[in-house]
Amino acid sequence: MSSERLIYLPLGGAGEIGMNAYVYGYGKPGKERLILVDLGVAFPDMDSSPGVDLIFADISWLRERADRLEAVFVTHAHEDHVGAVALCYEALGAPVYARAFTANIARAKMEERGQSPDVVRTVSAWPEQVEAGPFTVGFLPVSHSIPESAGLVIDTPAGRVVHSGDFKLDPDPVVGEPFDPDLWAEVGKPGVKALVCDSTNVFSSHPGRSESEVGPEITKLVANATGMVVATTFASNVARVKTLAEAGHRAGRSVVLLGRAMRRMIEAATETGILDGFPRVISAEEAADMPRERLMLIVTGSQGERRAASAQLARGKYRGLEVKEGDLFLFSSKTIPGNERGVIRVINQFSEKGVDVVDDSSGLYHVSGHANRPDLERVHALIDPQMVIPMHGEHRHLREHAKLAEAGGRASIVAVNGMMLDLTGKAPTVVDYIESGRTYLDGTVKIGALDGIVRDRIRMALNGHVTVTVILDEEDEPLGEPWCDTIGLPEIGSSRAALVDILEEDLNQFLMRAEAKTLRDDDKIEEALRRIVRQTSQNEIGKKPEVTVVVSRMR
Structure with a gap:
């Protein structure tokens, strides 16, 4: 029995809608050669990510294995599939393949970020294929709400995988290629090990509209x-x-x-x-x-x-x-x-x-770009995969799609971001869990979701901020009284006095009583002053603000 395996690892887009990034690998465990399908963004909101420009998948795992990454394949030009290609190219360094329209958009993004557009290579539709290590990849035309969308036919030593991309079954899409059931059936004829499939509209019970x-x-x-x-x-x-x-x-x-x-x-x-x-x-x-x-x-x-x-x-x-x-x-x-x-x-x-x-409440002026439940059933039957891996959906979509596949006699599993699957056998199995998360583009800087920057920004927005300044002389004695500057806080507290005056009085009382040992230790001063500000503010305005303490010493 071969010791090599075929793996699938979503880093974004599985358990959410947006920020798509899917890794496939083949080889000995821990040494697989890799390809990446899509590298998109999600968009921030003021509640969870204030001030952030874009959000994309944490590619740390992939960056550490960039020497094993053969290529990046982009299914279509929606931002949640192509938006992070230029942002991540420097870290990954692999060539990018796409159809002409998507390549045009991707090259413009590369130029905007100061990257060479030449790394984006144009590929014609199926049956043209690209060799990428142990993978042979072809772009299967699909209908969607943007031109030249494609699913991917990924041939591997372990069998054929069809990655659907975003798609719908549209016989007359106005612009772009119509759905071609004969082509899908042809792709399925040699046998398909796994269909990794769009789940967005799995709860829509009627066939999709053109x-x-x-x-x-x-x-x-x-x-x-x-x-x-x-x-x-x-x-x-x-x-x-x-x-x-x-x-x-x-x-x-x-x-x-x-x-x-x-x-x-x-x-x-x-x-x-x-x-x-x-x-x-x-x-x-x-x-x-x-x-x-x-x-x-x-x-x-x-x-x-x-x-x-x-x-x-x-x-x-x-x-x-x-x-x-x-x-x-x-x-x-x-x-x-x-x-x-x-x-x-x-x-x-x-x-x-x-x-x-x-608006579209009547359903007259808009149709979805994603396959509905009957359309998904039709595609399952057309290419008859051994297993179905739901993707591109929130957890409820993935779970419902997995049930749909199992009802049709096909193996399935709910795989969310960071869950590595082995697709080599007759059914998918979980073989590892990868730390997956988000990266923020904040202005011109990339920051991690766990860096605390956005968290601190949210806390300041919710609670306000107080800056406390204290000056100590050469003898470690307070030089004058401390003073406060507030942002985002009411001027008057419950005692009907100015909040700043009350804070400064309480802080000064502490400094006048503090022991010499405390006054010699900046950390102890900061900790004590921060605690006093938060407690006094809680008493006066019912909030505990974020506090910055500046201790200056005369030397």
Whole structure:
């Protein structure tokens, strides 16, 4: 029996939606040659990661084994799959393979981060394959909400693995390749050991709808509008952007694209030859001189992002354009869980301006880019894998998908980030647990989730901050009284006196009574002063703030 094994290790994207990063390895235990599938980001929120720019998987385990990493394969150009490629390239150093549209986006990201775009290599769709150590990898075209998405056919000495990527079964996706059941069946014909599969919509019991179904409804909505029409969708959903632009064009409106990401995606789709016939667009400056009822704005910000075009229009003007009473705003998108607050804020701001807001609660103006439960069952049957490993979903999605696979007679397991599986046998088995976590891009610096920086930032936001300054003379005696500076705290406490005055009085009382031994020890002074500030604040305002003590000595 061979001592070599085939392993699967999710570092991100298993047990969550976003931040995808999946490792495959083959070889003797502890010496496997490795490939990485996707390297994406998640986006921060003010509750859990204030001030952070991006979040991506902790790749420490992979970085320590970078000499064994053969390649990185990117399934598609959504940020949660490609967004961290440039951020992590220096640590990993492996070539990056992707289809043309995704490669175009990835190269731009490399250039933005000062990396060479030449490390990103373009690969054609199946049956073309790439040799990467013991792996042979091909890109299997799939439908999704961004062009040129792909699953991966990963051939190994232990058998074939199909990594689905994000996908849906769409016979008419408007832009990109339709679902090809014959191709999937062909891929499954030699036998598939494991299907590692998207689980996002496993709870949706009806078959998925085609992107082409939303076009007539959007066209009807825009044709009946009387004021200016503004629509938002995911910038990466090139097919939807095209559908919106065509609806505006048919209604005799001039089309304006607002938002850098929106323009970048359309440019990339055009440059790589997957988008043609896009209606003529005009600039914001040209639009400012046109009648409002002749305009159709397609803007970024479908998730309520504060800096995106939608939010800026909701607050006031953007690029000289302004929405007014009687205008129509369309959310041609689904709100991602966690983004509800930002979206509702934008909707209310538009409502205050008298703008009519249409969202997707009717299901008419958006379709998902992920396979629903009947679609997953169909794919299971088409390629007939020995085992199904659910990925790309929260734990509840993975668990439900595993049940679905087992109900069909296929081995399955719930594998979350950091859980290493051996796929060599007839059923997946857990062989190791890896420390997995998150890395934050905070400004221009990468910090670990356990570094305490974001935790301290949250604690300051919740509790406020007090800086205490003490000066001691050459004899280790206080030189004057200590003083305090507060941030994020009320000025007046329960005793109706100024909080700063009460703090300074209590601190001074301590210093006047402190023993010489204490006054000679900075650590003891800091500990005591911090305790006094927190206790006094608790008594006065019901909070224990974060405290910084500065001890200066005259020498």
